[in-house]
Amino acid sequence: MTTMTEASVREFKMPDVGEGLTEAEILKWYVKPGDTVTDGQVVCEVETAKAAVELPIPYDGVVRELHFPEGTTVDVGTPIIAVAVAGAGGAAPQSPAEQPAAAPAPAPAPAPAEDEPKPEGRQPVLVGYGVATSSTRRRPRKGPEVTVPAPAQAVQAELNGHGGALSEKSRPLAKPPVRKLAKDLGVDLAAITPSGPDGIITRDDVHAAAAPRTAEPAAPVTAAPAAPAAPAPVASYDTARETRIPVKGVRKATAQAMVGSAFTAPHVTEFVTVDVTRTMKLVEELKQDKEMQGLRVNPLLLIAKALLVAIKRNPDINASWDEANQEIVRKHYVNLGIAAATPRGLIVPNIKDAQDKTLPQLAQALGELVSTAREGKTSPAAMQGGTVTITNVGVFGVDTGTPILNPGESAILAVGAIKLQPWVHKGKVKPRQVTTLALSFDHRLVDGELGSKVLADVAAILEQPKRLITWA
Numbered sequence: 001m002t003t004m005t006e007a008s009v010r011e012f013k014m015p016d017v018g019e020g021l022t023e024a025e026i027l028k029w030y031v032k033p034g035d036t037v038t039d040g041q042v043v044c045e046v047e048t049a050k051a052a053v054e055l056p057i058p059y060d061g062v063v064r065e066l067h068f069p070e071g072t073t074v075d076v077g078t079p080i081i082a083v084a085v086a087g088a089g090g091a092a093p094q095s096p097a098e099q100p101a102a103a104p105a106p107a108p109a110p111a112p113a114e115d116e117p118k119p120e121g122r123q124p125v126l127v128g129y130g131v132a133t134s135s136t137r138r139r140p141r142k143g144p145e146v147t148v149p150a151p152a153q154a155v156q157a158e159l160n161g162h163g164g165a166l167s168e169k170s171r172p173l174a175k176p177p178v179r180k181l182a183k184d185l186g187v188d189l190a191a192i193t194p195s196g197p198d199g200i201i202t203r204d205d206v207h208a209a210a211a212p213r214t215a216e217p218a219a220p221v222t223a224a225p226a227a228p229a230a231p232a233p234v235a236s237y238d239t240a241r242e243t244r245i246p247v248k249g250v251r252k253a254t255a256q257a258m259v260g261s262a263f264t265a266p267h268v269t270e271f272v273t274v275d276v277t278r279t280m281k282l283v284e285e286l287k288q289d290k291e292m293q294g295l296r297v298n299p300l301l302l303i304a305k306a307l308l309v310a311i312k313r314n315p316d317i318n319a320s321w322d323e324a325n326q327e328i329v330r331k332h333y334v335n336l337g338i339a340a341a342t343p344r345g346l347i348v349p350n351i352k353d354a355q356d357k358t359l360p361q362l363a364q365a366l367g368e369l370v371s372t373a374r375e376g377k378t379s380p381a382a383m384q385g386g387t388v389t390i391t392n393v394g395v396f397g398v399d400t401g402t403p404i405l406n407p408g409e410s411a412i413l414a415v416g417a418i419k420l421q422p423w424v425h426k427g428k429v430k431p432r433q434v435t436t437l438a439l440s441f442d443h444r445l446v447d448g449e450l451g452s453k454v455l456a457d458v459a460a461i462l463e464q465p466k467r468l469i470t471w472a
Contacts, residue, residue, distance in 0.1 A: 008084055008085050008086070009064055009082055009083070009084055009085070010059060010061065010082070010083045010084075010085050011079035011081075011082055012043075012057055012058070012079065012080060012081045012082075012083060013076075013077055013078060013079050013080065014046070014074045014075065014076050014077060014078050014079075014080050015055065015076065016076045017046070017048055017053045017055070017380060021048045021076065021380075022075060022076055022175060023048075023073055023074060023075050023076060024046040024047060024048045024053075024073070024074060024076070025046060025047045025048075025071065025072065025073045025074075025248060026044055026045075026046055026068055026069070026070055026071065026072050026073075026074060026080065027044075027045045027046060027047050027052060027070065027071075028044060028045045028070055029043070029044050029066055029070060030042055030043055030044060030045070031043045031044075031063050031066075031081075032063065032066070033063050033064065033065055033066065034062065034063060035062070035063045036060075036061075036062050036063075037057045037060065037061060037062070037063060037083060038057075038060050039056075039057065039058060039059050039060050040056045040057070040058075041056060041057055042054045042055065042056050042057075043055060043056070043057045043063075043081060044080070044081070047248075047344065048380065051347065051378050051379060051380050051382075051383065052344065052376050052377075053379070053380065057081070057083065059083065059085055060085065060086070061083040061084050061085040061086060062083065062084045062086075063081065063082075063083055063084075064082040064083060064084045065081070065082040066080070066081055067079055067080050067081060067082065068080055073248065075197070172189035172190050172192065172194070172201055173194065173198070173199050173200050173201065174189055174194075174200060174201040175200070177203075177256070178201055178202065178203055178205075178206060181203060181206050182201075182206045182209075185206060185207075185210040186210070187206050187209045187210050189201055189206075191209065192205050192206065192209050193205070257406070257407045258404050260407060261404055261405050261406070261407045262404050264407075265321070265405050265442040265443075265444065266442065266443040266444060267402075267404065267405065267440050267441075267442070267443070268440065268441055268443045268446075268448070268451060269402040269403075269438055269439065269440040269441075270438070270439050270448075270451055270452060270455050271400060271436060271437065271438050272436070272437050272455055272456065272459045273434060273435070273436045273437075274434065274435060274436075274437065274459040274462055274463050275423055275425065275432045275433070275434055275463055276299070276418060276433050276434065276435050276462045276463065277425075277432045277433040278463065278464060278465055279299060279302050279433075279462045279463075279465050280299065280418065280433045282302065282465045283297060283298060283299055283301075283302060286301075286359075291360055292359075292360060292363060295360060295363040295364055295367060296363055296364075296366055296367035296370070297363060299415075299418060300338075300366065300390070300392055300415070301359070301362065301363050301366060302462065302465065302468075303390065303392075303413075303415055303458070303462065304336060304338075304354070304362060304366065304390060305359060305362060305461075305468060305472075306457075306458045306461035306462055306468065307336070307388070307390060307413055307458055308334060308336065308354055308355055308362075309457070309461060309467075309468060309471050309472050310453075310454045310455075310457035310458045310461070311334055311355070311388065311454070312355065312471075312472070313453075313457055313471060314450060314453050314454045314457065315330065315332075316330060316445075316446070316450055317388070317410060317411050317441070317446055317450055317451070317454045318330065318331045318334055318387050318388060318410070318411075319331060319387075319410050319445055319446075320387070320408050320409065320410060320445075321410070321442060321444050321445050328445045331387045333352075333353050333355060333387070334353070334354045334355040334387055334388065335350040335351065335352050335353070335354065335385050335386045335387045336350055336351045336354035336386075336387070336388060336389075336390070337349070337350040337386035337387075337388065337389035337390070337406055337409070337412075338350070338351070338366065338369055338370070338389070338390055338392075339389060339390070339391035339392070340369070340370065340373035340374075340378075342373055342374065342376060342378075343376065344376065347373060347378055347383060348383060348386060348389055348406050349369050349372070349373060349378045349382040349383050350382065350383065350385065350386040350387075350389075351365045351366070351369060352385070369382075386406055386408070386409055387409055387410075388409055388410070388411045388412065388413070389403075389405075389406045389409060389411075389412040389413070390412070390413050390414075390415065391403050391412060391413070391414050391415070392414075392415045393414055393415065393416060393417075394415050394416045394417035394418060394435065395417075396417075397417050398416060398417060399416045399417055399436050400414060400416040400436040400437070400438045401414050401416075401438060402414075402438060402440060403438065403440045404440065405440060405441075405442060409442075410441055410442045410445055410446055411439060411440065411441040411442070411446065411451070411454070412439070412440050412441075413437060413438070413439050413455075413458065414437070414438040414439075414440070415435065415437060416435050416436040416437065416438070417435065418433050418434070418435045419433070419434060419435070420432070420433060420434075421433075421434040435462075437455060437458060437459060437462075439451060439454060439455040439458075441454075457471075
């Protein structure tokens with residue numbers, strides 16, 4: 001029977017804070033064992049593949065234990081902190097982690113699916129509650145292979161449409177990134193013994209399967225002497241001459257997204273060099289306008305407005321490619337992404353429904369976006385649902401570049417440095433403010449004519465800003 005003390009301990013689990021993310025790294029704890037916490041109090045900061053997020057505790061109590069130190073990557077649904085809740089002997093509702101403890105006996109293998117823990121992705125995730133209970137608190141690392149427990153096999157068999165025991169032809173249980181990794185390394189998932197919760201194959205399982213055969217335990221006599229030699233190169237580098245930085249969080253997600261985008265969408269990039277002298281004069285005039293007082297007014301603001309006008313004139317550019325349904329999805333809204341460099345890596349938050357904003361509203365939104373990104377407070381929601389993106393490489397003194405599409409988008413505009421250059425103006429060579437624009441687009445849904453029209457429209461507006469009035 002569960003005692004009063006046991007029942008009063010609540011386990012707060014790593015929530016899914018980014019709509020489908022499977023793990024997060026604990027960056028900082030704000031509490032320690034013995035501290036009193038209240039409902040809604042922030043207890044830690046975690047970094048997902050999209051952003052850094054502060055986690056509030058959903059109840060009052062005293063911190064009993066922190067299950068993981070800072071810097072640990074934890075799977076969604078894993079308990080991360082234990083809190084002793086006062087007066088929870090029966091008044092407070094139990095969490096999913098506590099409910100099995102009160103059951104009189106474990107359910108047999110053929111029990112209905114709702115009585116068993118379901119694998120990740122099969123049930124909704126609430127803040128503080130995970131996707132599946134597990135006896136393992138830490139994410140599986142490299143180590144000896146673990147036999148899949150019978151209940152996990154039953155769940156996997158259910159996912160593959162089998163009512164009985166797991167067969168060799170059943171589809172192995174693994175998350176999409178793990179399946180892609182296995183495909184890239186040439187590893188057969190069906191031949192791997194999973195070590196993750198509920199029989200899920202992990203990245204470490206795939207890497208272990210891809211390792212040289214000398215590391216396998218099938219032939220202990222010959223493989224045993226060779227096994228110690230395999231990990232030797234990992235620690236053999238000169239620490240005085242090299243620094244190795246683990247790739248995780250935002251940087252890891254960015255790398256995966258860029259690789260996926262570059263090798264999925266056929267990129268085409270077009271360039272145009274344009275005289276933006278009049279645009280720069282308009283920027284100075286707007287800074288003195290009383291309606292723009294206190295707002296961030298810079299060339300990027302007018303470039304963003306020019307792109308929005310060009311999209312209005314050429315709406316087919318604002319679309320995405322649906323591979324599953326073989327459809328082009330045209331968006332009737334513009335969530336304008338702005339690439340921002342932060343200490344944690346490159347992020348692309350976006351301004352929702354930017355097409356409906358006036359120039360002052362767009363300036364305010366840009367200012368808030370930049371400030372939030374610099375403070376590292378950009379939320380995952382702010383980085384989702386983008387349709388087109390602007391990346392301003394000119395702030396680094398770079399003339400131009402060939403930007404890679406943000407996954408799920410059809411176009412990205414790169415803005416180069418604005419420099420004083422000799423330029424033919426009204427038949428004479430004069431010093432003018434000049435920049436180079438580069439537009440990359442997905443050639444599956446944007447042909448050369450459409451891409452050229454959009455880029456030409458942006459250039460024409462920046463050369464003659466009065467077109468913002470006549471074309472908008």
